[in-house]
Amino acid sequence: MTHTTETRLLRINEVAAEAGLTTRAIRYYEEIGLLEPAARSGGDYRLYDQSDLERLLFIRSLRDDAGFSLAQIRQLLEDEVARERNRERFRETRDPAERRAILVDACTRVDRQIEILEAKAARLATMIDEAQARRRHLDDHLAEVDGGPSPHPERQAAQGQPAADGSEPRVAQPSKPAR
Amino acid sequence: MTHTTETRLLRINEVAAEAGLTTRAIRYYEEIGLLEPAARSGGDYRLYDQSDLERLLFIRSLRDDAGFSLAQIRQLLEDEVARERNRERFRETRDPAERRAILVDACTRVDRQIEILEAKAARLATMIDEAQARRRHLDDHLAEVDGGPSPHPERQAAQGQPAADGSEPRVAQPSKPAR
């Protein structure tokens, strides 16, 4: 008898709590083909294992943190599954041409994933930069108001009168004078 | 007469084309308070200026590239507007305490923006790393299949027999053996 190792199967309610999702959401994800429970009980209860939980956590982070639609998530997960199948097929052949074809297909999928992800990341990076620039500018003003010319040590004090109004370097996102 | 400078006002159809949105979407954004046209014509036609167009482009990039909901975008834009108001108030007072309060408020808003953005970016970065690791692994296999031990020059050739099955370093996103 494996005594502590084996992390028993979870019912939908439990896995939902662990994943931070509702039971309805999980059933919905099953409806649209995002995951199937590892097993069913006698009375057709859905039973989930540890990998299901991880998959749900992954789905949730894609949805919440990365902001993907379930359709995009489906695409990403399908590519993942295809990758798995490719590995199978790869192992089952010795023909170099076929192996090459499998690898090329895999590359195409991965490249597509990367492209999708990087487009998002690039825009986010720009926005973060802009926000941080504003933050630094505010810090300077704060230091200036707080204790005269002597902001934080690592950035040299803005000598003279550093445009003592509240002017900031506009980066993006315009807005009209009186709106 | 200002002859070329002045970039005349655009009607909804034109600004929609330039922004890559539909007229309906733009009217909807107005409904939910994301932007108001710069002006209205005699017959109540919506008229947009250059800053409106930029704002629409910004909204679109937030929606498409960053994957924000319109509610989140509204939040971000509102913070932006608040920032604008703060600058006004800042200029209109000389009281250091008040100025400080304004700046602290601004910092809070910016920090919240940054927090939201960085959460998204962090998750995306991880995913990109994982995808690129897979991509590199595939490249190695490809090179191996293509021309024996001699992958691309900048990465040293995997000597010996580099686990000639299709094994990849699993990074995240599990999947069960036979699903």
Add this chain to the structure above:
DNA sequence: CCTCACCTTCACGTGAACGTGAAGGTGAGG
């Protein structure tokens, strides 16, 4: 003045991503 393309405001329709009962089955504890 007429036409025709574009505009306006309702107002209902739609797909995605669930929420919310309804009606009945399941399973561990007392």
Add this chain to the structure above:
DNA sequence: CCTCACCTTCACGTTCACGTGAAGGTGAGG
């Protein structure tokens, strides 16, 4: 065996982000 909490499958309701007419006004060209 009974209870009670949790499960099942319909199936309709809801919010978001628009789409799609309908019915009528606008404005530049011929």
